[in-house]
Amino acid sequence: MMRTRPLKVALLGCGVVGSEVARIMTTHADDLAARIGAPVELAGVAVRRPDKVREGIPAELITTDATALVKRGDIDVVVEVIGGVEPARTLITTAFEHGASVVSANKALLAQDGTSLYASADQHGQDLYYEAAVAGAIPLIRPLRESLAGDKINRVMGIVNGTTNFILDRMDTNGAGYSEALDEATALGYAEADPTADVEGFDAAAKAAILAGIAFHTRVRLDDVYREGMTEVTAADFASAKRMGCTIKLLAICERSADGESVTARVHPAMIPLSHPLASVREAYNAVFVEAEAAGRLMFYGPGAGGSPTASAVLGDLVAVCRNKLNEATGPGESAYTQLPVSPMGDVVTRYHISLDVADKPGVLAQVATVFAEHGVSIDTVRQQGKDGEASLVVVTHRAPDAALSGTVEALRKLDTVRGVASIMRVEGE
Known part of the structure; x- marks a missing residue:
């Protein structure tokens, strides 16, 4: 009744x-x-x-x-x-x-x-x-809090900001530059007059903190989330991604460590293979990929903003x-019983795509390879193109800790033969 x-x-x-x-x-x-x-x-x-x-x-x-x-x-x-x-x-x-x-x-x-x-x-x-x-509109919080309450979630990775996904999609499919794509997003109402919260990753970082706390039953605050924006992504980055069979997305990634004793939460641009479900998320749509121990891989997709x-x-x-x-009852409250520590970004292990501007002369590749070896970062592939005394060198690594990669890049900047580090991008979803 x-x-x-x-x-x-x-x-x-x-x-x-x-x-x-x-x-x-x-x-x-x-x-x-x-x-x-x-x-x-x-x-x-x-x-x-x-x-x-x-x-x-x-x-x-x-x-x-x-x-x-x-x-x-x-x-x-x-x-x-x-x-x-x-x-x-x-x-x-x-x-x-x-x-x-x-x-x-x-x-x-x-x-x-x-x-x-x-x-x-x-x-x-x-x-x-x-x-x-x-x-x-995507049902996500309740499935994590209730439907998967009996499972163990190991990873949550997704596109959680429609504005940035629209911009990156335009750069990928239309060859637009960042500023041009942002102007279009603003004209269509996807971007605010001040888009800082979106394009610098603050919005996605807040969402990552919420998702990590629920998924891992621990307390994760905004300050615990590593954050990089996507304003430095260029057409050259997309060209490199395409050569690798990848595209670029601004991702929120929350995951348990291999030993299960800590968690990480981060937001940054990343290359992902075109075969990954998140690679096909277009326009201003959102999608979140959840990996659970018993349920396996789940994907939640739909419009992520708007009235x-x-x-x-x-x-x-x-x-x-x-x-x-x-019913004089209440639903689920906070679940933070695991009290897992949030590890720093330096502990994250992934692959990397590094683009260097170098002098076009013998021995440069050997010098660069030596720096990677000295910091314990294994090289997977190298591509070099030179002209008129200058060259670009693109290095793709095997999986390595972020701290090791940071040390490598710092040492590379000190080489006389390295004119500059043009781009550093993580490679995810493999």
Whole structure:
């Protein structure tokens, strides 16, 4: 039987995502009620600009006092889509203190301070759900937290930022330069006016921290994630990748060490073989590849951003949290029992593609090979092309620790015959 008293929802933020959440709550009200077992009522919407016209939202629901809204006491669920660390953190903890569960899309806050949010939710017997914080509409957080809860996840690798994937895809398929591809992404609305968070990897790093914490049942903060942006990727890098049968993607990679005693989390551009499923992810789409001990390899794919896709994930969480409210229960909280340390980037072992500008004269290759050998980095292939006293030398290595590669590059820069290190890129997914 359906309960007649509605569950009351407070919405914090009414931008692209928030307005779509409100619209779906209104237009799909009967379906949501049937799925939950009770009506859901939008009880208030906190905004910064109250004079802006918001179609479909009654003016009496609009308020600029978000704190008063979450303190009302009759609110069952708070949906937070304002982003940023503050005031979102204070509003969320205040909601818990006043008996409301929270659905959030706030990746930055969760990556920086998820542990304290979990603790507050647990203290007050409330839910904290955040499917929309990573990969938009793609069901990913709940499968990791629930469907794979009985398995052991060893690796999570994926494309978790649509803006960067669009830019790199254009550079690959159309031969566009970075600036040209970024301009197109901006014109189409994929890139913000200030794209720094996307192209420098901050957005993906926050998502990597969240994914690593869930996958490995340990606490991983944003500061634990190694990060490189993709602004230095060039057409020459793509040409080299194609010669290797690869393409280039900005990847978030979270993995256990070989002995299982530590984890790493990193974001950086990487070459991946065209045969890998992630290589075919085009445009602004996201995809995440999960490797689990029993389940094997799983891939989650779909639109990773935008109002409707993100709102879909928010509404999925809202239904789950409302069901828990009716049953006087809560869903999974923080699982950090393993307390595994996060290893530095220097411990990561992978392959590398290094492009050097060198003098075109006898003995250069031998000098370069000696430096690699002295630092314990084994060379797989070498390609050299010279003209008019200058040459390019491309070295692809076997697997080696990142620290060993860094030492190699530092020594190469000191050689008189090396004019410069044009590019260093990791090779993943083999």
